[in-house]
Amino acid sequence: MLVAAGVLVACSDQPVAPRVSPQPADGLQALDCRAVVLGTPSVRCSPATPGAGQAQGTIIGGQNILVTLTSTNLNYDAGTDVFSMDVTVQNLMNEAMGTPDGVTPAAGGIMVFFLEEPVGAGGSVDVIEQDGNAFFTNANQGYQTYNEILHKDEISQPQPWKFNVPAGVSSFKFRVLVSTEVQYKLVINEVLVNPAGNTRETDGDWVEIFNAGSLPVDLENLVVADSAASGRRPYHKISSSVIVPSGGYVVLGTTTNTTTNGGVPVDYAWGSSVALASSLDAFKVARVVGSDTLTLDRTQYSQASVSAQDGISRELKNPALDNSNMDGSNWGSASVTSVYGDGGRGTPKAQNSAYTP
Known part of the structure; x- marks a missing residue:
């Protein structure tokens, strides 16, 4: 079962009820968030109107039906224009993530990919130092990989995320999705x-x-x-x-x-x-x-x-x-x-x- 769940940097998430199939399929739960660069850096997501069968909840820094993404160690280096943070994935489902059966690791691990590239307030923002690019919902989407099996409530090891944010950009938005094989229960x-x-x-x-x-x-x-x-x-x-x-x-x-x-x-x-x-x-x-x-x-x-x-x-x-x-x-x-x-x-x-x- 391939399930995807998603995030835009500070606005809201708008989940879509996932499609679940024994063969890989796209089940999407978009997570909309907003990153504040200047002053005290922060990343926050607030839920929009949930889709059928879904509940409202915060994705980064809070709860959701499927996953919680949490960002820590946020920092903006004005000398290099790099905004960085460490991001973890927590599994809130009864099913294990990153595995088809709860034991065997999925070939692709748990991948967090960009459904939409960052949109900056006052300038362009680029994602840097990603693990790769692949076709998830469209061609050439960048992703970060968590090579772990996460059972219910388990939290992944943190992975560094980095963005190039030019001077003058006070905040930016982005949308990501979590794509992973999920165990059947x-x-x-x-x-x-x-x-x-x-x-x-x-x-x-x-x-x-x-x-x-x-x-x-x-x-x-x-x-x-x-x-x-x-x-x-x-x-x-x-x-x-x-x-x-x-x-x-x-x-x-x-x-x-x-x-x-x-x-x-x-x-x-x-x-x-x-x-x-x-x-x-x-x-x-x-x-x-x-x-x-x-x-x-x-x-x-x-x-x-x-x-x-x-x-x-x-x-x-x-x-x-x-x-x-x-x-x-x-x-x-x-x-x-x-x-x-x-x-x-x-x-x-x-x-x-x-x-x-």
């Missing part, structure tokens, strides 16, 4: 592996995915697979757009036909590619990055009497818990009052009946 939250009590065994399997991240995620081009006693079946690539909202759910299953699947509201059908066994099996969701397959989440079970009860789903008690063992104490069986469709027990696309805060 997808959780296998509920599974029905033995639908025999409410429908045909071949049509009623389903898995609920919960998005514990701060951003919506499109499952298109992710892959899923199960691993029974005979070994892992081939990966199935999700071939159409399936958006999981932040804090929301989607259901993957054998078929979307509620007449034959027991009445479960399946958002995407994997057909015959996945066949959850009523004994030993595992299910995983993964992301393809280059030639690698990075596991995003995986759970397994081996006790049919626990995890494969007829027509009863297995529910994770809290999405923050370790969900790797469906037979374990972090999971529970759907309650007798949690009924969907023609009599299956479960809570597809809703908070689990076994949920424990």
Whole structure:
């Protein structure tokens, strides 16, 4: 997932709701700021009207939904006309930044690039000593790189930013964007592996995915697979757009036909590619990055009497818990009052009946 967030030096930010995709995509949150050069140097951003789903907040020196950029050690050298500052990036999202899976460093790191070049009050201002130029939203945009993985609330090491500001320029404005690979926070939250009590065994399997991240995620081009006693079946690539909202759910299953699947509201059908066994099996969701397959989440079970009860789903008690063992104490069986469709027990696309805060 490639996400971009952005800043103009002292006016306001005007965030745009990010687009999130398994493949790199531009999600833009512009950060508008103003730098004061003369007197006591300062850099300040104040929010403009936020976009859909976004909240107002200060980006540099304050808070925002996605990131906080903070500038320190501001200095203007009148002899060299250089305005300098050290800038850090803080991640405010549940997802890790600078990584596709929370562990593997992203090839490009975290890049802060100029969406618009500086505009000075009383003269031209140039950015100097950047890490490079590349195409982000347009050709030849300069950027600074933070080669780090930042988990929630972590702050990067400071990077020096420098501008050539001729005498007579009292302040200037600029707009930057933070562009980075972002981890998916997808959780296998509920599974029905033995639908025999409410429908045909071949049509009623389903898995609920919960998005514990701060951003919506499109499952298109992710892959899923199960691993029974005979070994892992081939990966199935999700071939159409399936958006999981932040804090929301989607259901993957054998078929979307509620007449034959027991009445479960399946958002995407994997057909015959996945066949959850009523004994030993595992299910995983993964992301393809280059030639690698990075596991995003995986759970397994081996006790049919626990995890494969007829027509009863297995529910994770809290999405923050370790969900790797469906037979374990972090999971529970759907309650007798949690009924969907023609009599299956479960809570597809809703908070689990076994949920424990």
